[in-house]
Amino acid sequence: MTDATLAEGPVVVAPGDYDDDHPVTNTGLSNNKLAMWVFLASECLLFGGLISTYLLYKDNNISGGPLPRQIYDIPFTSISSFVLLTSSLTMVLAVSAIARGEERRGRTWLATTAGLGMVFISGQVYEFQTFVREGMGFTTNAASSAFFTLTGFHGVHVTMGIIMLVSLVVLSLRGRLGVERAETVEIVGLYWHFVDVVWILIFTVVYLIP
Amino acid sequence: MTADALHPELAPEEHQVHDLAGAHVSDGKYVQIAIFLAVATGLEVYLSYSGLEGAALVAPLLVIMAYKFITVALYFMHLKFDPKILTRVFYFGLILAVSVYAAALSTLKLFGG
Numbered sequence: 001m002t003d004a005t006l007a008e009g010p011v012v013v014a015p016g017d018y019d020d021d022h023p024v025t026n027t028g029l030s031n032n033k034l035a036m037w038v039f040l041a042s043e044c045l046l047f048g049g050l051i052s053t054y055l056l057y058k059d060n061n062i063s064g065g066p067l068p069r070q071i072y073d074i075p076f077t078s079i080s081s082f083v084l085l086t087s088s089l090t091m092v093l094a095v096s097a098i099a100r101g102e103e104r105r106g107r108t109w110l111a112t113t114a115g116l117g118m119v120f121i122s123g124q125v126y127e128f129q130t131f132v133r134e135g136m137g138f139t140t141n142a143a144s145s146a147f148f149t150l151t152g153f154h155g156v157h158v159t160m161g162i163i164m165l166v167s168l169v170v171l172s173l174r175g176r177l178g179v180e181r182a183e184t185v186e187i188v189g190l191y192w193h194f195v196d197v198v199w200i201l202i203f204t205v206v207y208l209i210p
Numbered sequence: 211m212t213a214d215a216l217h218p219e220l221a222p223e224e225h226q227v228h229d230l231a232g233a234h235v236s237d238g239k240y241v242q243i244a245i246f247l248a249v250a251t252g253l254e255v256y257l258s259y260s261g262l263e264g265a266a267l268v269a270p271l272l273v274i275m276a277y278k279f280i281t282v283a284l285y286f287m288h289l290k291f292d293p294k295i296l297t298r299v300f301y302f303g304l305i306l307a308v309s310v311y312a313a314a315l316s317t318l319k320l321f322g323g
Contacts, residue, residue, distance in 0.1 A: 049307075208254055
């Protein structure tokens with residue numbers, strides 16, 4: 001801070017210095033967006049812990065039952081991965097459309113993203129049911145517990161994302177998702193893409209690497 | 211008082227409250243990126259069935275995974291276009307997680323019995 005600035009005394013933000021959507025901030029960034037990035041950074045630690053736990057216990061079936069990798073259905077999970085990747089594309093197209101003021105198109109992409117998320121979750125539920133039928137429940141062995149905890153947490157995150165997306169669609173239907181709300185859509189998009197990148201890690205580390 | 215007066219040491223472009231990054235990339239480019247991600251995923255699946263084992267399988271899978279991760283973060287999450295502080299915040303969390311858990315896994319591998 002320069003001497004001239006210091007001489008001005010305490011910082012006072014005048015009413016005209018900001019509007020409701022873009023307040024002046026110390027960083028020059030939107031606080032909401034910065035907060036979402038801090039949250040996502042903390043989520044790295046959560047999923048890092050869950051992935052590490054799985055890696056530690058993935059071969060531990062001392063108490064019996066099959067190991068997760070013995071009953072994976074890679075083709076099925078690959079299709080789920082494609083679905084989630086596609087949802088990232090539709091999400092970014094939604095952000096782009098809303099930023100251009102094309103609310104109707106943005107709403108369509110948001111609804112498509114939510115729908116793809118639901119398809120992914122349905123696939124996960126089906127996969128879990130299949131695993132339980134094949135004798136691998138949550139408490140069957142340490143490996144299964146670690147697997148269900150990791151993928152279950154990810155599924156919960158996807159579900160939260162779907163709820164946020166549906167909320168945005170409802171807002172849009174009420175005409176309250178214009179270009180002035182574009183940052184809100186972008187922040188939800190950040191969350192959704194993060195869920196996608198976590199799945200990129202899980203798909204490779206948990207499913208594909210033996 | 212504006213952000214310029216609060217932080218004159220910042221570069222001018224960092225003074226602004228940043229608007230959406232969505233306008234930086236065309237929709238067509240996003241589709242191209244998504245196709246690249248799909249092809250990369252297909253390649254991963256192909257490798258997992260290729261009969262390769264050990265490092266010959268794990269190394270390319272990890273490289274492709276990292277490419278996919280970075281591509282989504284840079285383009286879909288707009289880190290390539292947003293202020294660097296957001297990149298630093300995210301990578302701080304990521305690197306911290308990788309470091310902590312790599313250390314923990316190594317320790318348990320060495321001393322876990």
